Amino acid sequence: MTGYHDIGGKAAGPMIKLDPQPAEWAMLSEALRNAIQQKHRNISLDELRRTFETMGEELYNSLGFYERRVAAFARLLDEKGIVGLDETLARMDAIAAARGQRVNHAAMNVEPA
Amino acid sequence: MPRFAAGDRVRILDLPKTGHIRVPDYVRGAVGAIERHCGTYANPEELAYGRPDPARVDLYRVRIAQAALWAGAPASDELDIEIYDHWLEPVA
Secondary structure, eight states, X not given: OOOTTOOTTSOOOSOOOOOOOOOHHHHHHHHHHHHHHXXXXXXXXXXXXXXXXXXXXXXXXXXXXXXXXHHHHHHHHHHTTSSOHHHHHHHHHHHHXXXXXXXXXTTTEEXXX | OOSOOTTOEEEEOOOOSOSOOOOOGGGTTOEEEEEEEEEEEEOHHHHTTTOSSXXXXXXXXEEXXXXXXXXXXXXXXXXXXXXXXXXXXXXX
């Protein structure tokens, strides 16, 4: 069974060489993920990958590397009863409001309030 | 005791099943040789579904001629890839 994520080794044209510095939120999300994994020991990297490799091709391809990891992690935290998805979304709303912004959850982006 | 030793010829299985099998499409069915035993680790197929106490499985580095994977690759080029024991079969 070949998943939509399994694109290694296929013809893809010339290599584009970039060395982007991850955004602060991206590094923080990885730190949080590692801290929670150390504490709970029940969300492995394999489970995270399984989750974003089954989120659907369209969503997978519309999200960046750290975005799909965060989306999958929020889903797993909810599934395992560690942090409810409603809590995560409410916290996103509170953080955005404090910055004079609002989260458009349907469009998966942040807008001016 | 690991099933394979360095130099043993193996085929990477193209398993007709769902689940979290970390074998990239481009090496499925490829034949290579064991380069080394890399240790024993929790089975990703179990880890991916959060199962408690996953089985430990031998992991091997498998060396494959790139010409066997991609047409036109130089004969001297090789690919090393790490594959778990239960995703391999021996080749006589």
